[in-house]
Amino acid sequence: MKKSINIVVACGGGIFTTTVVTDKIDEILRKEKIPHKLSPHKITEVPNITGADLIVCTGKTSAQNKSGAPVMIGLPLFTGVGAEQFTQLLLEKIREIMAED
Amino acid sequence: MEFEGLSASPELVITGCRASNAEEVIRLLSGLALKKGYVNALFIEKILEREQEYPTGLQTAVPIAIPHVHDGCSKSFFAMAAMAEPVDFGAMDGSEEPVKAELVFLFGITDPSRQTAVLRRFSTLFQKEELLRAFTHAADSGELLTKLKEVLGDYILL
Numbered sequence: 001m002k003k004s005i006n007i008v009v010a011c012g013g014g015i016f017t018t019t020v021v022t023d024k025i026d027e028i029l030r031k032e033k034i035p036h037k038l039s040p041h042k043i044t045e046v047p048n049i050t051g052a053d054l055i056v057c058t059g060k061t062s063a064q065n066k067s068g069a070p071v072m073i074g075l076p077l078f079t080g081v082g083a084e085q086f087t088q089l090l091l092e093k094i095r096e097i098m099a100e101d
Numbered sequence: 102m103e104f105e106g107l108s109a110s111p112e113l114v115i116t117g118c119r120a121s122n123a124e125e126v127i128r129l130l131s132g133l134a135l136k137k138g139y140v141n142a143l144f145i146e147k148i149l150e151r152e153q154e155y156p157t158g159l160q161t162a163v164p165i166a167i168p169h170v171h172d173g174c175s176k177s178f179f180a181m182a183a184m185a186e187p188v189d190f191g192a193m194d195g196s197e198e199p200v201k202a203e204l205v206f207l208f209g210i211t212d213p214s215r216q217t218a219v220l221r222r223f224s225t226l227f228q229k230e231e232l233l234r235a236f237t238h239a240a241d242s243g244e245l246l247t248k249l250k251e252v253l254g255d256y257i258l259l
Contacts (some may be wrong), residue, residue, distance in 0.1 A: 012155025015213045016169050017193075020224045023217055040213075043155065059155050060195020075194050079161055080228035 002098045004035035008052040009074070010061075014042040017058035017078045024077040025056065028087055034094060046071065053097050056090070070097075105215045106258040107179040107208070108139065109249070114242035118182040118205075123156075123190045124149060127168050130180040130207040137178070140209055144173030148207075156191025158200025162230035163237060166190035166202040174209035177216060179223075179257060181206050183237050183245065203237050219256045226252060 007025060011017040018040045029036045046055055046063040055065055056074035065071060072093065076086035113133050120126040131145040148170040158166045164187065187201035206223070210216055226232060232252065239245035250257060 012157075012193075013151055013170055015171055015210050016167065016208065016220055019213050019217050019220050023221055059193045073194065078224055078227075079159055080225075081161065 002053070002100065004037060005029075005094055005098055006037045006039075006051060006053045007094075008039050008041050008046075008049055008055045008069070009058070010041040010043045010046055010055060011058040012043055014040055017075070021056065021058050021074050021077045025074070025090070028090070029094075032091060034098070054093065105177060105212070105219070106256050107177050107216070107219055109179045109181075109246060109257045109259055110137075111242040111246055112137065113178065113180040114245050115182040116239055116241055116245060117185045119185050120182075120188050123152060123158075123166065123168075123188060123202075126166075126182055126184075126188055126205050127152060127207065130168075130182055130205065134178055134180055134207075134209060139174065139176040139178045141173045141175070144170065144209060147172040152191070156193060158190030158192045158202055159227065160192065160194070160196070160200055161227045161233070163204060163233035164200045164202050165204045165206060165227060165233070166200065167206045167208065167227075169208035169210060171210045171213070174211055176209070177211045178209045179206065180208075181236075181245070181249075183239060204233060222253060222256050 009018050009022045022038050043061050047066050050067045052069040055069050055071045058075050076082040134140045157168050182205040187203050189199035190202045192200050
């Protein structure tokens with residue numbers, strides 16, 4: 001079991017959508033009482049990020065993380081379109097990752 | 102929470118805007134910010150580059166685009182165009198189909214960490230269909246800004 005989850009949020013410029021989505025994920029995880037650390041990045045940095053348990057991108061990307069962290073597309077948290085479904089998927093994924101040793 | 106609002110003014114808002122492509126709208130709005138002294142030439146170069154690589158069209162209830170960058174920006178601001186005819190922007194989610202943007206919100210951001218609250222507040226606008234519709238129908242930039250100010254309060258500085 002992991003005690004805390006380390007999530008990287010990335011968008012094209014690392015500004016607007018990242019800021020908003022980071023904030024929303026923080027709110028979701030606080031509500032669920034899941035200990036977490038969130039850090040903003042740019043999508044171009046995604047392949048070389050190390051130490052992340054999960055990466056949430058807010059824009060199109062086919063980027064894979066070389067260290068093997070799964071990549072999810074979190075744009076729904078920005079636009080609100082499909083946000084509920086995405087939140088469910090996100091929490092499932094986080095619980096799955098945290099259950100690993 | 103401490104925050105820094107975004108500067109806005111009627112000169113940075115265009116209603117009934119006509120442009121044949123995304124680059125033209127971005128150049129037009131960035132040019133207005135340049136005239137105000139909020140940005141330098143680097144801003145225009147970087148915002149266009151970014152739009153090419155990571156397009157900002159969003160298929161919201163009323164389709165919009167949100168070009169933004171922080172390079173070359175010395176004062177955080179917000180500029181906007183309500184299009185007379187929709188203009189094609191690449192989709193942020195990577196869909197092949199372009200977004201036919203009816204509203205273009207352009208942002209210059211100096212320090213994202215101090216503007217979290219402002220950006221978050223703006224993002225909630227994009228989910229309000231009636232409000233976005235009202236923006237597209239605004240008679241002039243003054244009316245449009247008044248509507249925005251009603252929703253955003255201190256988050257925009259007029």
